[in-house]
Every structure is written in structure tokens, then in C-alpha cells.
Amino acid sequence: xxxxxxxxxxxxxxxxxxxxxxxxxxxxxxxxxxxxxxxxxxxxxxxxxxxxxxxxxxxxxxxxxxxxxxxxxxxxxxxxxxxxxxxxxxxxxxxxxxxxxxxxxxxxxxxxxxxxxxxxxxxxxxxxxxxxxxxxxxxxxxxxxxxxxxxxxxxxxxxxxxxxxxxxxxxxxxxxxxxxxxxxxxxxxxxxxxxxxxxxxxxxxxxxxxxxxxxxxxxxxxxxxxxxxxxxxxxxxxxxxxxxxxxxxxxxxxxxxxxxxxxxxxxxxxxxxxxxxxxxxxxxxxxxxxxxxxxxxxxxxxxxxxxxxxxxxxxxxxxxxxxxxxx
Amino acid sequence: xxxxxxxxxxxxxxxxxxxxxxxxxxxxxxxxxxxxxxxxxxxxxxxxxxxxxxxxxxxxxxxxxxxxxxxxxxxxxxxxxxxxxxxxxxxxxxxxxxxxxxxxxxxxxxxxxxxxxxxxxxxxxxxxxxxxxxxxxxxxxxxxxxxxxxxxxxxxxxxxxxxxxxxxxxxxxxxxxxxxxxxxxxxxxxxxxxxxxxxxxxxxxxxxxxxxxxxxxxxxxxxxxxxxxxxxxxxxxxxxxxxxxxxxx
Ligand SMILES: Nc1ncnc2c1ncn2[C@@H]1O[C@H](COP(=O)(O)OP(=O)(O)OP(=O)(O)O)[C@@H](O)[C@H]1O
Ligand SMILES: [Mg+2]
Numbered sequence: 137x138x139x140x141x142x143x144x145x146x147x148x149x150x151x152x153x154x155x156x157x158x159x160x161x162x163x164x165x166x167x168x169x170x171x172x173x174x175x176x177x178x179x180x181x182x183x184x185x186x187x188x189x190x191x192x193x194x195x196x197x198x199x200x201x202x203x204x205x206x207x208x209x210x211x212x213x214x215x216x217x218x219x220x221x222x223x224x225x226x227x228x229x230x231x232x233x234x235x236x237x238x239x240x241x242x243x244x245x246x247x248x249x250x251x252x253x254x255x256x257x258x259x260x261x262x263x264x265x266x267x268x269x270x271x272x273x274x275x276x277x278x279x280x281x282x283x284x285x286x287x288x289x290x291x292x293x294x295x296x297x298x299x300x301x302x303x304x305x306x307x308x309x310x311x312x313x314x315x316x317x318x319x320x321x322x323x324x325x326x327x328x329x330x331x332x333x334x335x336x337x338x339x340x341x342x343x344x345x346x347x348x349x350x351x352x353x354x355x356x357x358x359x360x361x362x363x364x365x366x367x368x369x370x371x372x373x374x375x376x377x378x379x380x381x382x383x384x385x386x387x388x389x390x391x392x393x394x395x396x397x398x399x400x401x402x403x404x405x406x407x408x409x410x411x412x413x414x415x416x417x418x419x420x421x422x423x424x425x426x427x428x429x430x431x432x433x434x435x436x437x438x439x440x441x442x443x444x445x446x447x448x449x450x451x452x453x454x455x456x457x458x459x460x461x462x463x
Numbered sequence: 464x465x466x467x468x469x470x471x472x473x474x475x476x477x478x479x480x481x482x483x484x485x486x487x488x489x490x491x492x493x494x495x496x497x498x499x500x501x502x503x504x505x506x507x508x509x510x511x512x513x514x515x516x517x518x519x520x521x522x523x524x525x526x527x528x529x530x531x532x533x534x535x536x537x538x539x540x541x542x543x544x545x546x547x548x549x550x551x552x553x554x555x556x557x558x559x560x561x562x563x564x565x566x567x568x569x570x571x572x573x574x575x576x577x578x579x580x581x582x583x584x585x586x587x588x589x590x591x592x593x594x595x596x597x598x599x600x601x602x603x604x605x606x607x608x609x610x611x612x613x614x615x616x617x618x619x620x621x622x623x624x625x626x627x628x629x630x631x632x633x634x635x636x637x638x639x640x641x642x643x644x645x646x647x648x649x650x651x652x653x654x655x656x657x658x659x660x661x662x663x664x665x666x667x668x669x670x671x672x673x674x675x676x677x678x679x680x681x682x683x684x685x686x687x688x689x690x691x692x693x694x695x696x697x698x699x700x701x702x703x704x705x706x707x708x709x710x711x712x
Contacts, residue, residue, distance in 0.1 A: 334572035337564045344553035348619075351513065351551070353539030353568045353626065362574075 160411070164317055168310035178313045179381065180425055184418045185320045186377045191401040191413030192327060193370025198399070199407035200331060201363040202343030204257075207264030208398050210271045211241035211368040213390030215375025217275060217282060220385035223291035230294050230305065234319070234376045241372020244271075246365040253361035265392050272390040287386030291379075305380075316377060323373060328410065330366070339363045371398075400438070404445045406452025415453055465524075466491040466662055467630060472511050472521030474504075481507040483686045484521065489630075494656045494663045496673045499683035500706065505666045506548055508683065509632050512664075513545045514538045525630065539568075542629030546619045546636060548666075554608030558599050558618050561607050562590050565625035589625070596654075597621035598647060613644030620651065631655065631663045637672055645669060652676055674698075682706070 163170075167181045194208045218237030226232070252263050275282045282288050293312070296303040305312040330336045338359050341349040350356050379385045388394065397420065405416025420438060427434040449455050465488035474482040482504045489495050497505050511518045514535035522531045530538055553561050566589050572578065578586075594600045597617050602610060607618050616636060623631060636652065637645040649672050655661045656676065667673050673680065673694070680697045682689040684706045690697060697703055 330576050333577050334564075334567040334570075334575045336576070337560075337567055338573050340556070341553060341564050344555060345551055347547075348551040348553060348622070350535050351539060351545055351547075352565050352622065353536045354573055355534070355536045359573075 161321075167317075168313060176422075176425075178310060179308070180421065182313055182316050182381050184414070184421045185316050186374050186381055187398070187401065187421060188414035188417035189320050189323055189377070190371045190374035191398050191405070191417050192324060192410075193367050193374060194398050195402050195407055195413045196327065196330075196339070196370065197363055197367040198402060199409075199412075200336070200343060201339040201360060201367075202346075203360055203363065204261045204399075205264040205364070205367075206261045206392060206395050206399065207266070207268030208368070208371050209390055209392060209394035210264075210268035211245045211372045212375035212378065212394065212398070213271060213275065213385070213387070214241035214244050215372030215377075216379040216385040216389045217288060218372070219376035219379040220288045220291050221281070223294065223379075224288065228292075228294040230296050230380065233293075233380065234373065237376025237379065238369060238373040241375055242365065242369030245368020245372070246361075249361045249364040249368070253357045253364065265395070268390060268392050268395055272387050272392075275387040275390055282385075282387070285387060287384055288379075289384055292383050293380040312381075316381070319373075319377060323370060324410075327370065331410070335359075335362070400442050404442055404452060406449075406454035408451060409454040412452050412454040419453070465489060466493075466526060467512070467664070468524040469508075469512065470522045470524070472508070472518040472523065474507050474511060474516075475519050481686055482511070482518075485683065485686070485688045486521075487681055487688065487691070489662060489664060491662055492656075492660050494652075494665065494676055494678050496677035496680045497664060497666045497683060498668070498673060498680060499689070502685075503683040504686045505683055506634055509545060509634055509664075509666065513543060513632055539626060542627075543632065544623035544626040544628035544630070545632035546616075546623050546634055548634040548638060550612075550615045550619050552607045552615060552619050552622070555606060557604050558594065558607055558610070558621075559590060559603040561618055562593050562621050562625050563587075565622040566590050566593070569626045593621050593625050596624065597651065613640050613648070616640065616644075617648065617651070620648070624655070629662060631661055633663065633665045633667075635666050635668060637667065637669050645672065649675060 168178050171178060171181055190208070190212050194205070197203050197205055215237040218240030219233035222229070222233040222236045226236075248267050252260060255263055276285055278284070293306055295306050303311065303315065305315045331340075338349065338354050341352065341354060342356055342359060346356055375389065378389065401416035401420045402413045403416070404419060405414065406412025419441075423438055423441065424434055427437050445453060467489040469485065469487045471484045471486050472482060473480070473484050485504070485508060487495075497508065499505050510516055512523055514530070514533060514537075517532060522529060524530065525538065525541060525543060528541070530541065553564070563586065566586050567573065570586060591600070594603055597620060599614065599617055599621060602614060607615055610618065620633070620636060633652070636648050640648065652663065652665070653676055656663055665676065677694055679692065680694055681691045682697060682703050689706055690700045690703050692700065
């Protein structure tokens, strides 16, 4: 895109920019209507929302702070176990399960981030993998609590009582999908506000030029730590939703291969865009579902697609959009 | 008590000694030029003052306070701002966004996850003020990475000014600029000095710029302070002529 086009894109009036946004939400709201017509099922859309949220959370770190983590599955998995353990052992409360799951993953990320915020590049990425594998190993071996390799079962998401009203999300009907969509909407709205705030701008500043950021008076390490913690919190929230979606949590939700998948979704969709990770998650989940019904070797196909996207759309599938700045 | 008081700072990189005990004191409102041949240690000197790294020996006092071991971002909040010899900006953001981020930090908002409408509007007003001062008002929506070299340098100075500094450190602000651009930047620096009474330390190679702007000049050579004085004194100094002006002529 040349300079004039960029300027034109920035100056485009706001109405034309929220048109695609309205279309996106219309499509998401109408999922129970159109998805069965094209041979899908609503739980599949739920997976897209959950993994999309995990990737959007991860992208705060990668796309908007410029820091790579290969261990975000750790916080996703901790979120899932936190929610599952709450429902199984503590109380049949869905909100409490989400809260404790998010806290477990978010606090683990915050504490771990404290240790690593001074590391950079490959070292940072390596340590994040290592931490993820430690969590995986713990979940795998702590049979009594977590169910070990077979995963944590024996819990179900509970209906939510709102005074006299009861939101019955326990069944497989569209109610649970709309519940997921509501949580997703609230989370991305929060993320959107954060990215428009001075704190969000400081993250973008670090991505753009760490040295300049430091000499503008931003304590870079502390802000990378904050970004990492917030990012882990969002991914953990997604993990707790994943446990609700499946009524199940297993160690693979902590495994580095899932971390890699989150990276693939994000980069494939477009890490410099807000919605790219959601698109990446949609492509990933749909292909996985479709191809894995034909061959067990579905990961090679997704790998191949990833290579093609990176070669032909180096900025991701949504990379053609005008860049998102700091306003 | 001087505004900036550097006492016998030294810096070694392994076996290479870049600075060997340089002292300098700058009065409030002064415009000090630091000159010297390539590799004399000028940028290293700035790096010590601004906290890019710590000196091997010596102390730095700023506004009466010992800042020798203070991290760079804390020195910024005390009122020190700098530009770099090689422009450091946010290339993929617009000029406006570059300055806005600096304005937000200067307003003490760097940890704010939310900002109200009126605070936002106040910040925008401040951004417009600074863009006008730096002559970048027409280019607010351009990406900094796409601007001409001179405008990128001006954008970096604008970001430093957005911090409301009490001491501005400029590392060769006119490097690589044509005559017209050099003139504009010189005029801007003089305005900041004369009108805004800003204390400025300026590393510069262009003698016209130095003799036009500087109250006093410090000459570095091979990591030592070779001479210090008014422009007239420096021009008449034989050691300086031998080490520096002689080579340039
Ligand atoms: N970070 C560093 N690591 C190693 N050596 C360095 C470093 N920074 C500077 N030096 C060395 O220290 C000496 C002084 O460099 P400095 O950049 O301070 O010179 P300068 O006066 O700014 O020169 P110029 O006019 O070319 O900008 C040089 O020999 C340089 O190679
Ligand atoms: Mg230099």
C-alpha cells in the first residue's frame, strides 16, 4: 500500500469502518441459524469463539507488544483446570468456575512473568515453553486431582440463576452458544478499550521501538510484564470457557502443541490486526474438523496452509486491512 | 549549584576506553554544544547522562540530585529528554500517534487502562500544539517511517518536547540534512532556547550551527575533555585547532 492509500485509509470516515464490524457481529449472532445449513454444528462455532478469544489474548503480547510466547497453552490449560476443578470439587457455579479458572491462569502468568520480563527474543520464548511443559507434566502426573492423562471429568456446567430468571446453559442448545458469545463480546470490548488507552499505547510503543519507548519514560520491562499478565488472563478466561464447552479438561490443553496452534491461528489471521486471530481460529477449527473426519494427518494440511498463507499473505489473512495505530 | 553536573565520568567497553574522566557543568537555561572528532566519545557521554548505561566511574547530578544509577525512564520523569544520532521513532505509527504516546506518558498516564473524553481532548490539544511548534502540523496523519529524513528527525525532537523536558539532549540533530532542513531545525532549537528558556546540550558537527547557537562549547577528543569555553575562545584555542578544527579545514 502506498503512502496516499494509507492516509486515505486512516482518514476514512468512521461509519464505513464500523460496517464490517456490524457484519461480523450479525454473522456471529446468526450462527445457530446458518451454521447447520452449511453442515456445521453450533459447538463448532463455540470452539471458534473460545480459541479465537485465546488467540486475541495471546495477540496482545505478540501483535501489540511485539513479544513472542510459545507457552500460552499453559494459561489456557490452567484456566480449563481451574474451572473444571471448581465445578467438580467446590460448587456447581458457572460464574465461580470462570472466575477461579481465569484467576488461576492469570495469577500463574503474572507470577511467572515477573521472572522472565527481562528476557528477550528466543530466550523469552524458550522459557515460556518450559513453564508450559512443567504445568503439563504436573497435570499429567497428579492423577488424584486432575485425572492424569485421561483428563478431568465428572463435572458439568451449571445453569446460571439471575434472580428469578435461570439461564439454562447446561444443554447443548443455542443458549450456551449465546452465553459464550456474550462473554466473548465483553472480553473483546475490554481488549479493544485497553488498546485505545495510554497503557495499550505504551505496549504498541514497545513493539514499535523499545529504545524510544524507554527514553519516553516507559519502564519497558514492567510494561512487558503487565502485557504478559493481561494476555495470560484473557487466555485463561478462554481456557475456562473451553472446560465449560467440553465438560472436560485434559493435559493436552496445556501442551506446547496447543501453544503452537495458538501462534498459528494468530499469525495466519494477521497479528497486526485486532480480529485476525479470530479469523485464524475459525479457519483452523473448521479445517481441523473437516479434514480430521477424512484423515488423521490433518495437522500436515494445516501446516501446509500455514506455509502458503505466510508466503502469499505475510501479514496474515486480514493483513490487507489498514494498520491499526494507537488512537 | 549547576543544573547538570557531570563529575569525572569514565566508560570502558571491554579493553576500549571510550571516556576517561570527563567533567562538565551546565547552568540553567544554557545551550551547551559538545563537539569533537568521530569516535571522541560524545554519544557515549550522552548515553551516560541519559541512563542508557551506567558509567564505569564518576557521578552525574541533575537538578541537585544524584542520578548516576537511576534507570533511564526515571531520569525522563525528572525532566531529561533526548534524541538519538540515528533517529529513534515509531515508524509504523503516524506522526500524531508518535507524539500522542509521548504526551500521554508526560501526563503521567502510562499505566491508565482507560481515559475519559475530556482527558483525551486535552491530550489532543497538547499534541496539536507540539506538532505546530515542530512544523509537522500538515503531516500529522502520515506514517513517520514514510517521511523524509529531516521530518523524521523533527518528529523525534517533537516527541522529546512532548515530554515537557527541563533538559534536552540532542545528538547531531542536523545529521544528514540539507541546508534548508538544517536551517529549520536550527531555528527551532534557537526558539526553544531563547523563548522557552530550555536548557539544551547539543552534539553537533556543523560549525555554522554551533557558532550560531551555543553559549559555551565543550570539546571532547579521544575520551578526554580537551577544552571548554565560549565560541570565540574555542575558535582561538590552538589545541582544539590541532585536534579538530585543523582536520575539518
Ligand atoms: N555500546 C558500545 N560498545 C562498544 N563500543 C562502543 C559502544 N559505544 C561506543 N563505543 C566506542 O566508543 C568510542 C566512542 O564512541 P562514540 O559513539 O561515543 O563517539 P562519538 O564521539 O559519538 O562519534 P561520532 O561523531 O562518530 O558519533 C568509539 O570507539 C566507539 O566504537
Ligand atoms: Mg556520536
